[in-house]
Amino acid sequence: MKRRATYLLAPLTAVVILLGAWELYVDLGGTDPDVLPPPHAVAAALYDYRGDLWSNLLVTAEEVVLGILAGAVVALGLALVIHLSGWLRRALYPLLVASQAVPIPLIAALLVIWLGFGLGPKLAIIGLISFFPVVVTTLAALDQVDPDLIKLMRTFGAGRGQTFRYVELPSALPGLFTGTKLAAVLSVIGAVFAEWSGANSGLGNLFRIADTQIQTAPEAYAAVVVLALLALLLFALFSAAERWILPWAYHPPR
């Protein structure tokens, strides 16, 4: 019980200190409140615009969840293919790394032209952002498989496919989850870029409209708070799923 209380108390303390410092900074004239509204103004905006924020959150959350799943499926496939073939590893890995250097706003605009204003370009952008950490962590998990374990499987007469099925694939799953948790956080940013470039709903769209009208800065920051909460929630959900699906891989933090 006491442990559980500390788990909540520690992050809450950190948030309270951060908000206090922010409030003081703005109140003492550190910056123009129209540019950086103080936390109490953001809190008021959260309340005033709760209906808008909620309906747009649902749109963004749907895009993000579908985008992460699409990205993770593609990433698992890529990681396995790269793992099984040294030739493909050398051929594809540099391209995967390079793909992350492409500025998302640039291709976001391009994808909107190609795929329209629907769900398509959002999934493509979120998928593009979220597949990379999943590929890297899944490959790392596959590379860490004990070579002695592979030898042991050979003494049981196991072929390449059986070693893959019984040893390598299960070993890859913790890496898949680690990457998906990273992707959950990154993909929220991806959703903002995607909605920025062409959408008429979603938190990113809300942010864009608010940003062009400087008097609505508190509303924009309220959207940021909701985005941050979405990222936290997704991270927590994937962590819980990992514990439930892979209990053997879970080591409680100290």
Add this chain to the structure above:
Amino acid sequence: MSDSIAIALAGVSAAYGSTVALEDIDLRVFAGQRVAVVGPSGAGKTTLLELICGLAEPSAGEVGLAPAALMPQRDLLLPWLSALDNAALPLRVGGLDRAAARAKAGPLLQRLGLEGFERARPAALSGGMRQRVSFARALLSGRPVLALDEPFAALDAITRAESQRWLDRALASEPRTVVLVTHDVEEAVLLADRVLVLSPRPGRIVADLEVALAHPRETGDAQVQAIRKAALAALGGHRG
């Protein structure tokens, strides 16, 4: 003990690049015999086991054998499988379905003193219990020869002594041809019918001692100590 030969190495050498791990090894192990191999670090003990398990090829000489099942030093159990499914893994690889493999592995785990722990994952088992699961897995591979690679080296002294007595009993009820690699000369004399002493790299057989004593053997037994001293002398004669 039958007179058929389970392992036959003739003039075998093994090298990795320019490093010669084993040199001119002649060894015939009869079916059902328990052979212990002792030697200093780097004497090629692990290479010898890999040859016997069909995991390495000799650079010279002839290897004639039925490939052995390996019980590794680190238990190498799969953390996501239960004790039962870990032990049954070779059966699954051999083509049995899950139910049939479990049905075959269950009674063996019970005979090895693991009743009630069949569904436990390795993380919930003690080091000694994990080695028993690893031993069960090696037995269930169905290979007639067991290659044990310092199976108790990672255990504490008390658990190691218990595990040695346990292995002695287990091999009495599940007889197999055994090659036991160990750095513990006493363990070798307590468990084996024959103790081979390897020289420092490149490993050669410098002594082949017979241990014709009844099981179970006691550490304090005068004959055990005499053979232990002979093995240590053979080891020491090749130091420095």
